[in-house]
Amino acid sequence: MDQTAKQASFIIDSVTKAVANWTVDEHAGLNPDMPDRYGSNWRVDWIGHTMGLLHMLAQSVAMRSPELFSHSLRWTHDSFEARGIRESDLLQNANAMREVLSKELPPPVDKTALAIVDAALESLRVKQDDSAYDSIENSKEKETVLTYLAAILESNGAAAESIIMSAVERGVPVAAIYENILSPAQARLGQMWHRGEISVADEHFGSATTQAVMSRLRPHFKPASARHKLMVGTSTPGDLHEIGLRMVVDLFELDGWNVVYLGANTPVADLIEFLERRSPDLLALSISTALMLRDAGELIERIRENEKIGSTKVLIGGPPFRFVDGLWRQLGADGCASSATQAIELGNQIVAS
Numbered sequence: 001m002d003q004t005a006k007q008a009s010f011i012i013d014s015v016t017k018a019v020a021n022w023t024v025d026e027h028a029g030l031n032p033d034m035p036d037r038y039g040s041n042w043r044v045d046w047i048g049h050t051m052g053l054l055h056m057l058a059q060s061v062a063m064r065s066p067e068l069f070s071h072s073l074r075w076t077h078d079s080f081e082a083r084g085i086r087e088s089d090l091l092q093n094a095n096a097m098r099e100v101l102s103k104e105l106p107p108p109v110d111k112t113a114l115a116i117v118d119a120a121l122e123s124l125r126v127k128q129d130d131s132a133y134d135s136i137e138n139s140k141e142k143e144t145v146l147t148y149l150a151a152i153l154e155s156n157g158a159a160a161e162s163i164i165m166s167a168v169e170r171g172v173p174v175a176a177i178y179e180n181i182l183s184p185a186q187a188r189l190g191q192m193w194h195r196g197e198i199s200v201a202d203e204h205f206g207s208a209t210t211q212a213v214m215s216r217l218r219p220h221f222k223p224a225s226a227r228h229k230l231m232v233g234t235s236t237p238g239d240l241h242e243i244g245l246r247m248v249v250d251l252f253e254l255d256g257w258n259v260v261y262l263g264a265n266t267p268v269a270d271l272i273e274f275l276e277r278r279s280p281d282l283l284a285l286s287i288s289t290a291l292m293l294r295d296a297g298e299l300i301e302r303i304r305e306n307e308k309i310g311s312t313k314v315l316i317g318g319p320p321f322r323f324v325d326g327l328w329r330q331l332g333a334d335g336c337a338s339s340a341t342q343a344i345e346l347g348n349q350i351v352a353s
């Protein structure tokens with residue numbers, strides 16, 4: 001990772017709380033009716049929103065990627081729109097944050113950060129089409145995805161499981177169930193939450209059901225002949241997403257690898273110690289939110305600096321790499337794949353090279 005950019009991002013993180021408070025003061029100064037419009041918790045909510053934006057700005061600076069912040073502001077814009085939060089509030093808040101940052105940040109961090117905020121505000125002016133976000137249309141199992149989702153939305157876990165088990169019975173391979181049914185269903189749940197169509201509880205039920213279904217598929221695993229290679233899979237410390245990672249690990253297992261699935265949020269020191277103890281051929285690191293990018297880069301730096309495990313091959317993946325091209329190279333990984341199927345091909349190549 002670029003050390004100057006990383007230090008600049010730490011500076012932004014260090015002033016986040018103060019900048020968020022000051023921003024909300026400025027924003028509320030223009031809108032004395034904030035408590036009437038957003039309820040008694042309005043201040044906490046707007047401070048939380050502003051801090052989230054600032055943390056994303058820090059990641060965007062660390063990665064030297066204005067797109068990351070623009071993407072995040074657009075995402076917030078659309079989510080606010082779906083919840084009836086005025087666009088003028090988002091814009092006034094972002095402009096107030098810009099003003100406060102211009103006073104609080106030292107040069108040259110101020111210039112870098114303000115250019116990123118300006119680019120994001122400018123990009124909001126262009127209406128975007130989010131249809132590429134929907135992977136159901138392109139799925140070979142579109143009908144099954146829709147019936148699976150319908151069962152989830154009725155909170156009927158038994159029906160959801162039986163839809164997937166029927167797919168197994170008609171010969172759909174595990175990899176295809178993952179890629180063509182469960183992945184697009186999860187992405188659609190995320191999209192529906194974003195649009196304000198379902199609650200966090202519905203998403204949690206869907207994610208829990210998908211994980212339960214994945215466990216039920218294990219007896220149907222028919223691994224290829226042994227490759228005598230070991231891979232360890234984890235999400236970046238602090239990252240709570242685990243479904244994509246688990247799909248990747250399962251498909252490596254089906255490809256004949258020995259696998260260790262550590263799940264989400266393994267603490268850095270414990271992960272390093274584990275890698276030293278098990279010496280895997282490959283570490284698969286999942287990064288699902290852009291908020292974890294700098295931490296992922298630091299983790300890879302720690303691995304590289306370590307005499308015992310410095311040459312471990314590191315494969316990364318997750319949604320942020322779909323949104324911004326070439327981001328993975330900055331993190332010092334050996335490769336990045338956008339799906340579990342691609343991960344197997346690339347993982348084998350990387351380890352053989």
Ligand code: B12
Pocket residue numbers: 075179182183186187188189190191194203207238239240241242243244245247248283284285286287288289290291315316317318319320323336337338339340341343
């Ligand atoms: C379920 C979910 C959650 C659940 C996770 C539950 C769990 N047990 O896993 C919970 C509620 C915890 C959650 C929280 C948050 N989430 Co969330 N979440 C999702 C959601 C809806 C589905 C994730 C999923 O299961 N996808 C299905 C899997 C199969 O897809 P996948 O993860 O992309 O994985 C595939 C590839 O990316 C790749 N891959 C994944 N990992 C790896 C690793 C390697 C090595 C390789 C090679 C490939 C690879 O292969 C996988 C299979 O093909 C997504 C929406 C989406 N479009 O994915 C948002 C999403 C990932 N979340 C998002 C966000 C922003 C958050 C929060 C910050 C929200 C908030 N404000 O609190 C928090 C972060 C919490 C944290 N500290 O991690 C964003 C991330 C955007 C970004 N660019 O940063 C997404 C994309 C939603 C969106 N459109 O904005 N989330």
